[in-house]
Amino acid sequence: MKSGQLGSVRNALVASVLMAGVVGVAIAAPASPASALESRCISTYVCLFQNGNYDGYWARYSGNDDTYTNNSFDSCAFINCGLNDSVSSIDNDGVTYGTRHYVNYYGASPNSNFYIARGGYKASLTATYDDDLTAHRWG
Ligand SMILES: [Ca+2]
Numbered sequence: 001m002k003s004g005q006l007g008s009v010r011n012a013l014v015a016s017v018l019m020a021g022v023v024g025v026a027i028a029a030p031a032s033p034a035s036a037l038e039s040r041c042i043s044t045y046v047c048l049f050q051n052g053n054y055d056g057y058w059a060r061y062s063g064n065d066d067t068y069t070n071n072s073f074d075s076c077a078f079i080n081c082g083l084n085d086s087v088s089s090i091d092n093d094g095v096t097y098g099t100r101h102y103v104n105y106y107g108a109s110p111n112s113n114f115y116i117a118r119g120g121y122k123a124s125l126t127a128t129y130d131d132d133l134t135a136h137r138w139g
């Protein structure tokens with residue numbers, strides 16, 4: 001093999017390694033909420049956000065809430081922004097339990113719900129849950 005050929009093989013190899021690196025970054029980027037949340041969602045809390053991608057007003061809970069009726073997001077409590085039927089993303093920073101999130105008040109039947117394991121998060125919610133959550137429980 002001449003040196004020119006070796007050079008182009010090497011260049012092709014470098015290009016494919018760079019491509020692999022770009023793909024790897026593209027896959028990893030959108031998932032983790034850690035950097036955006038660190039100042040708001042802290043260990044042992046579940047954090048509820050008004051908008052997708054952990055944006056907008058937020059509320060954090062260390063306990064259960066069986067109905068969000070009349071609740072406001074923590075970050076705007078004095079201007080009375082409703083928490084009920086407004087949550088669009090969630091970060092569970094629990095260290096022991098996950099949380100179950102309900103469309104209606106806890107105890108209603110039927111009541112669509114989903115579970116987020118401890119340390120889990122959802123940057124967006126499906127249409128069934130987006131802007132419809134009314135309660136959550138740990139466990
Ligand atoms: Ca929302």
Ligand SMILES: [Ca+2]
Binds near residue numbers: 084104133
């Ligand atoms: Ca609801």
